[in-house]
Amino acid sequence: MDRRPIGIFDxxxxxxxxxxxxxxxxxxxxxxxxxDTKNFPYGDKSRETxxxxxxxxxxxxISQDVKAIVIACGTATSQALDELKKIYRIPIxxxxxxxxxxxxxxxxxxxxxxxxxxxxxTIKSNKWEEELNNEIENVEVISKSCPLLAPxxxxxxxxxxxxxxxxxxxMKPFINKKIDKIILGCTHYPxxxxxxxxxxxxxxDIINTGEKVANYxxxxxxxxxxxxxxxxxxxxxxYLTDTECxxxxxxxxxxxxxxxKSKIEKINIE
Amino acid sequence: MDRRPIGIFDxxxxxxxxxxxxxxxxxxxxxxxxxDTKNFPYGDKSRETxxxxxxxxxxxxISQDVKAIVIACGTATSQALDELKKIYRIPIxxxxxxxxxxxxxxxxxxxxxxxxxxxxxTIKSNKWEEELNNEIENVEVISKSCPLLAPxxxxxxxxxxxxxxxxxxxMKPFINKKIDKIILGCTHYPxxxxxxxxxxxxxxDIINTGEKVANYxxxxxxxxxxxxxxxxxxxxxxYLTDTECxxxxxxxxxxxxxxxKSKIEKINIE
Numbered sequence: 001m002d003r004r005p006i007g008i009f010d011x012x013x014x015x016x017x018x019x020x021x022x023x024x025x026x027x028x029x030x031x032x033x034x035x036d037t038k039n040f041p042y043g044d045k046s047r048e049t050x051x052x053x054x055x056x057x058x059x060x061x062i063s064q065d066v067k068a069i070v071i072a073c074g075t076a077t078s079q080a081l082d083e084l085k086k087i088y089r090i091p092i093x094x095x096x097x098x099x100x101x102x103x104x105x106x107x108x109x110x111x112x113x114x115x116x117x118x119x120x121x122t123i124k125s126n127k128w129e130e131e132l133n134n135e136i137e138n139v140e141v142i143s144k145s146c147p148l149l150a151p152x153x154x155x156x157x158x159x160x161x162x163x164x165x166x167x168x169x170x171m172k173p174f175i176n177k178k179i180d181k182i183i184l185g186c187t188h189y190p191x192x193x194x195x196x197x198x199x200x201x202x203x204x205d206i207i208n209t210g211e212k213v214a215n216y217x218x219x220x221x222x223x224x225x226x227x228x229x230x231x232x233x234x235x236x237x238x239y240l241t242d243t244e245c246x247x248x249x250x251x252x253x254x255x256x257x258x259x260x261k262s263k264i265e266k267i268n269i270e
Numbered sequence: 271m272d273r274r275p276i277g278i279f280d281x282x283x284x285x286x287x288x289x290x291x292x293x294x295x296x297x298x299x300x301x302x303x304x305x306d307t308k309n310f311p312y313g314d315k316s317r318e319t320x321x322x323x324x325x326x327x328x329x330x331x332i333s334q335d336v337k338a339i340v341i342a343c344g345t346a347t348s349q350a351l352d353e354l355k356k357i358y359r360i361p362i363x364x365x366x367x368x369x370x371x372x373x374x375x376x377x378x379x380x381x382x383x384x385x386x387x388x389x390x391x392t393i394k395s396n397k398w399e400e401e402l403n404n405e406i407e408n409v410e411v412i413s414k415s416c417p418l419l420a421p422x423x424x425x426x427x428x429x430x431x432x433x434x435x436x437x438x439x440x441m442k443p444f445i446n447k448k449i450d451k452i453i454l455g456c457t458h459y460p461x462x463x464x465x466x467x468x469x470x471x472x473x474x475d476i477i478n479t480g481e482k483v484a485n486y487x488x489x490x491x492x493x494x495x496x497x498x499x500x501x502x503x504x505x506x507x508x509y510l511t512d513t514e515c516x517x518x519x520x521x522x523x524x525x526x527x528x529x530x531k532s533k534i535e536k537i538n539i540e
Contacts, residue, residue: 038319041311044424046512049308124514148432151421154314162418162435169432242316244394 002226005030006217007061007069009054011042012154013250014188015072018095018210020255022070023236025214026221028228031236032064036269038241041150042075043119043186050121054080058088060239060269067226070213071095074186075119078127091220095209098216099183100131103207111138115174115204118185120145128185142177146170146186153188156250159195167192171199181205191254238264272496275300276487277331277339279324281312282424283520284458285342288365288480290525292340293506295484296491298498301506302334306539308511311420312345313389313456320391324350328358330509330539337496340483341365344456345389348397361490365479368486369453370401373477381408385444385474388455390415398455412447416440416456423458426520429465437462441469451475461524508534 006029008019019033036042039053054076061069068091071077071084077094084092103114116128123145132141148166157163174182182204184190190208197206221227228234240247243266252260276299278289289303306312309323324346331339338361341347341354347364354362373384386398393415402411418436427433444452452474454460460478467476491497498504510517513536522530 038315039309040314041421044310044515045308046514049512121514147425148418148421148427151311151418155417157418160435160439162432162439165431165435169430242319244316244391245314 001229002067003228003232004065004067005032007032007034007064007066008072009034009036009057009061009069009076010073010187011036011075012040012150012188012245013247014150014153014186016251016254017187017190017208018070018072018213019236021208021210021214022217023234025218027234028230028232029234030228031234032061032066033236033238034061035238035240035247037243037245037247040154040245041119042073043121043150044147045121047079047121047125050076050079051083054084055087056269058084058092060267062088062090066090068092068217068220070217072187072210072213074209075121078118078122078125093213093216095187095213096127096131099207099209099212100135102212102215103181104135107136109180111140112136112181113140113142113177113179115179115182116141116143116185117146117170117182117189119150120147122185128183142173142179144170144173149192150186150188153191154246154250156246158191163192164195167195167199171196174200179204181207183207184209236263239267240264241267241269271499272337273498273502274335274337275302277302277304277334277336278342279304279306279327279331279339279346280343280457281306281345282310282420282458282515283517284420284423284456286521286524287457287460287478288340288342288483289506291478291480291484292487293504295488297504298500298502299504300498301504302331302336303506303508304331305508305510305517307513307515307517310424310515311389312343313391313417313420315391317349317391317395320346320349321353324354325357326539328354328362330537332358332360336360338362338487340487342457342480342483344479345391348388348392348395363483363486365457365483366397366401369477369479369482370405372482372485373451374405377406379450381410382406382451383410383412383447383449385449385452386411386413386455387416387440387452387459389420390417392455398453412443412449414440414443419462420456420458423461424516424520426516428461433462434465437465437469441466444470449474451477453477454479506533509537510534511537511539
């Protein structure tokens with residue numbers, strides 16, 4: 001047993017979709033969330049910049065004595081996970097590997113066609129495509145970067161006409177392509193799940209990576225024997241590097257927690 | 271006479287709308303453009319962060335031996351101009367004061383109603399409202415932050431359905447309000463001028479701050495006797511802090527200059 005909290009970080013509010021899943025799967029765990037809102041968005045920054053920022057985020061969480069770290073950010077996973085694993089000894093995982101392993105384990109199709117949407121940086125890194133091709137046989141991957149979606153989510157526009165037109169535009173490469181699944185490769189994107197469903201129809205399996213990560217984490221904690229006590233009720237605290245943003249408004253709606261504001265603290269991790 | 275270049279900076283490609291006006295008004299001047307694309311967007315960052323970034327941008331331009339600096343960024347003008355003037359001796363101006371002075375000088379209306387659209391940071395700073403109220407009598411100001419427009423422009427979406435819906439959404443506070451003028455308080459916004467025109471109609475004077483800044487600069491250089499030689503053909507060079515972005519594509523279209531790419535250099539100003 002290990003009573004220490006789990007650290008989770010993202011560039012903004014997107015990682016809260018992962019936190020929500022982790023809370024659901026692991027109600028006994030304490031969570032520390034770090035939103036690097038000062039440097040949002042990560043999606044269009046260079047690999048070099050992302051590595052620097054992610055290193056600081058992980059370093060901060062380690063200084064808070066977490067027992068494991070989840071990179072709840074698609075961009076930081078694709079650009080910086082390998083580097084962070086070289087730097088830090090702490091168990092650390094992102095959103096790609098747990099998702100790909102889950103698809104591999106549960107695949108039923110002879111041939112499988114998978115769409116991936118993510119930020120510019122993630123798509124350019126080719127990480128999803130590489131890992132899907134390496135792990136899964138007979139797979140075809142169609143990728144599309146959607147640079148506006150994360151900023152749109154940070155602003156709380158996830159169901160208005162602008163979001164609708166943006167999703168319509170971004171979904172074009174997947175229409176009439178008979179994809180089996182679409183991976184939401186940025187943790188902000190589950191906020192657009194309904195609009196994506198409207199565009200792609202009910203046939204397509206929309207993959208929320210947060211759910212896969214939470215599943216993975218649950219198994220990992222158990223197998224390593226470092227889960228918290230069953231009688232413990234997990235608490236979450238939230239650190240933001242900049243509080244002049246819509247984090248609270250969007251996160252409150254997502255978590256349905258009106259006391260969220262009181263659990264947020266501004267910090268400097270420079 | 272002073273043959274040194276003029277320095278211009280912005281968080282991204284928006285300031286190029288100012289550069290375009292400066293090139294048009296001052297064809298003899300050499301220009302150095304700095305796009306801090308690594309840290310784009312400035313619009314939703316804290317004042318403290320903007321001051322730090324703007325200080326670095328201005329410092330870099332000074333190291334390039336410029337004779338004056340234009341902050342071609344609404345957010346950096348509203349948040350950091352006063353601080354930069356305290357730090358540096360070089361003549362430095364942003365987009366607010368030249369615009370307000372121009373409106374003051376040319377006003378004909380008894381009462382004047384002005385709309386201001388800008389980034390979240392600029393609107394929160396209240397700088398436009400303060401300066402308009404201080405300088406212009408009988409003025410009413412209606413402000414609206416438009417956080418998505420700059421990221422949309424950086425992506426090159428300035429005329430598609432998404433841009434159209436976003437402009438429609440953002441223009442709502444100005445419809446049926448009989449505004450005389452609307453100030454494009456972020457230098458990315460002239461890229462949406464046609465869509466704004468469609469929403470607001472022909473009655474409203476749409477103010478491109480770049481034009482006002484270029485006018486101001488022209489007069490300033492002449493009065494200070496530091497303009498370049500009349501026979502000199504001005505050249506521009508462009509520095510970006512991150513080149514993995516759509517700067518080139520958007521800027522080429524804006525300036526109609528296909529050789530732009532060869533004049534761009536990546537630099538580190540950390």
